[in-house]
Amino acid sequence: MKKKPQRSCVSCRTVRDKSELLRVVVTPEGEVAFDPTGKLSGRGAYLCRNEACITAELKKAAKLSKGLKKPLTDEEIRELAKSLLGSIAEDK
């Protein structure tokens, strides 16, 4: 049996299949981006596809920044929140 890659959510630490999590990535250019395909290169951090994890994590973005090894600006956080929440809204 092939084991699916698993990652833990940076907010609640729940371990899930990588494909079930949202990926946020710091590109080699140092930009923070939501990565809906999971295929962008760069250092990634993962979040559950639920509003609680996304908003909790973006509120205390320090932790996420630590996972990403790069501090986030307020504007980057706002943009990320928009993309991430937009993405889970599409699930419904």
Ligand SMILES: [Zn+2]
């Ligand atoms: Zn979570």
